[in-house]
Amino acid sequence: MQISARNTIKATVKKIIPGVVSTEVTLEIAPGVEVTSLITKSSGEKLHLTVGKQAYIVIKATDVMVAVD
Structure with missing residues (x-):
């Protein structure tokens, strides 16, 4: 897998x-x-997702915020 x-x-x-x-x-x-x-739904079908399968979480955001109480 190659991704930016x-x-x-x-x-x-x-x-x-x-x-x-x-x-x-x-x-x-x-x-x-x-x-x-x-x-x-179509992305889920294309990825052939099943419980137990290895996958990647890909976070693409221009801003990531951090907060505390």
Whole structure:
């Protein structure tokens, strides 16, 4: 895989919830550390996502904010 985004994290697909238009995908980075993403239904189908499959979380953003209480 070659991609220009700097922020990629290897993960495992933990849960997939398909919808009519979009698919919710939960990926596990480490035990108890998860990221959930909404992708289009067609993208989910093209990626052949299955629970347990290795995937990458790709974060492409011009701004990343940090906040504290």
